[in-house]
Amino acid sequence: MLMKLQLALLVILLLACGFLYQFTLKSSCLFPHLPPYKSQQGLEALLGHGRSIVFLETSERTELSPLVSCAVESAAKVYPEQPVLLLMKGLNSSMQLPPNSTSPALSLLSAIDNVFLFPLDMKSLFEDTPLFSWYTQINSSAERYWLHVSSDASRLAFIWKYGGVYMDTDVISIRPIPEDNFLAAQTSQFSSNGVFGFLPHHPLLWQCMENFVENYNPDIWGHQGPELMTRILRVWCKLRDFQEVSDLKCLNFSFLHPQRFYPISFLEWRRYYEAWDTEPSFNDSYALHLWNHMNQEGRAVVRGSNTLVENLYHKHCPKTYRDLLQGPEGSVTGEQGPGNK
Numbered sequence: 001m002l003m004k005l006q007l008a009l010l011v012i013l014l015l016a017c018g019f020l021y022q023f024t025l026k027s028s029c030l031f032p033h034l035p036p037y038k039s040q041q042g043l044e045a046l047l048g049h050g051r052s053i054v055f056l057e058t059s060e061r062t063e064l065s066p067l068v069s070c071a072v073e074s075a076a077k078v079y080p081e082q083p084v085l086l087l088m089k090g091l092n093s094s095m096q097l098p099p100n101s102t103s104p105a106l107s108l109l110s111a112i113d114n115v116f117l118f119p120l121d122m123k124s125l126f127e128d129t130p131l132f133s134w135y136t137q138i139n140s141s142a143e144r145y146w147l148h149v150s151s152d153a154s155r156l157a158f159i160w161k162y163g164g165v166y167m168d169t170d171v172i173s174i175r176p177i178p179e180d181n182f183l184a185a186q187t188s189q190f191s192s193n194g195v196f197g198f199l200p201h202h203p204l205l206w207q208c209m210e211n212f213v214e215n216y217n218p219d220i221w222g223h224q225g226p227e228l229m230t231r232i233l234r235v236w237c238k239l240r241d242f243q244e245v246s247d248l249k250c251l252n253f254s255f256l257h258p259q260r261f262y263p264i265s266f267l268e269w270r271r272y273y274e275a276w277d278t279e280p281s282f283n284d285s286y287a288l289h290l291w292n293h294m295n296q297e298g299r300a301v302v303r304g305s306n307t308l309v310e311n312l313y314h315k316h317c318p319k320t321y322r323d324l325l326q327g328p329e330g331s332v333t334g335e336q337g338p339g340n341k
């Protein structure tokens with residue numbers, strides 16, 4: 001009897017929480033005084049809806065480049081009703097984060113209503129997935145591409161567990177993706193792992209995690225990344241070349257045309273840093289992958305340069321544009337990062 005009463009009270013409390021939660025996404029009902037990055041419970045509550053947009057930073061860095069800031073801000077702008085998460089290895093739960101003192105980008109982002117910064121705790125992320133035993137056995141300091149490989153693993157586990165959309169930190173969102181379950185084509189018959197989205201517990205991602213561990217090869221860059229996605233995609237889908245701009249349907253997910261995220265191919269990445277006579281409308285695209293890993297020469301986004309990328313920042317991440325870009329005399333380069341391949 002007492003237990004029933006307790007149960008009833010608990011249900012009422014949870015309902016009340018859920019109700020409040022609708023109105024105050026940012027403040028966690030159960031932990032009202034904790035900033036979101038301090039409470040793992042806060043994270044679980046946010047993820048309950050399965051509709052989050054997630055970005056990962058697997059290095060220890062807490063300084064964010066303007067490009068990372070733009071990626072996160074643009075997603076927050078395109079998905080105002082959905083939580084946008086930035087999980088960072090460099091934050092930890094015991095840390096009292098003073099966003100203002102660590103990085104201007106962090107304070108800019110944490111001031112946006114639907115942006116949430118959390119520590120990336122891989123061990124608990126991999127729990128209950130095929131990646132857990134792999135992770136606990138690996139000596140990460142002996143791994144050549146650890147930042148990339150751990151990022152590849154984390155995004156699979158996260159989207160499998162919680163659902164939502166994963167994006168690299170060099171992807172600028174321009175309009176909502178109208179699909180719940182999708183992989184993105186980089187070219188015909190080849191999947192990227194820089195953007196993908198699924199509802200929770202989709203078996204394709206489970207299969208990816210199993211294959212990740214079974215065929216683990218740490219010395220080949222991308223083997224656990226785009227190549228893994230492509231291997232598994234071929235199991236699920238009868239692939240043919242894309243003809244006009246239309247997506248492929250594979251069972252219960254879509255394989256989205258390269259125009260959706262890669263309207264400018266990697267060979268042409270410098271086009272983003274050029275001024276165009278007539279800028280492309282990108283009206284067949286949902287987001288733009290800026291190919292930051294190609295940018296070894298450290299091209300920067302400069303205010304007043306009238307380059308395509310400057311205009312994209314101005315339109316899609318106005319706060320980053322205003323606060324983080326330097327004028328022509330300085331230069332702020334997009335840093336290299338595993339999250340932005």
Ligand SMILES: *[C@@H]1O[C@H](CO)[C@@H](O)[C@H](O)[C@H]1NC(C)=O
Nearest residue numbers: 060090091092093094095096
């Ligand atoms: C949190 O980060 C600090 C500074 O990087 C480190 O000294 C500390 O051990 C970390 N704590 C945990 C629980 O990881």
Ligand SMILES: *[C@@H]1O[C@H](CO)[C@@H](O)[C@H](O)[C@H]1NC(C)=O
Nearest residue numbers: 097098099100101102103107
């Ligand atoms: C950061 O903010 C806190 C509280 O608002 C303030 O006390 C502190 O001086 C600030 N630090 C810097 C470096 O601006």
Ligand SMILES: *[C@@H]1O[C@H](CO)[C@@H](O)[C@H](O)[C@H]1NC(C)=O
Nearest residue numbers: 137138139140141142143144
């Ligand atoms: C992990 O790898 C590093 C670098 O190769 C090596 O120095 C270290 O001894 C290894 N640790 C273990 C526990 O094997």
Ligand SMILES: *[C@@H]1O[C@H](CO)[C@@H](O)[C@H](O)[C@H]1NC(C)=O
Nearest residue numbers: 181199201202203251252253
């Ligand atoms: C998609 O299809 C697979 C295989 O038929 C099935 O196991 C899975 O539950 C489906 N997922 C969703 C989200 O519909």
Ligand SMILES: *[C@@H]1O[C@H](CO)[C@@H](O)[C@H](O)[C@H]1NC(C)=O
Nearest residue numbers: 245279280281282283284285
């Ligand atoms: C996209 O833009 C092009 C050129 O600006 C235009 O011809 C085309 O009709 C547009 N497509 C859609 C779907 O709006």
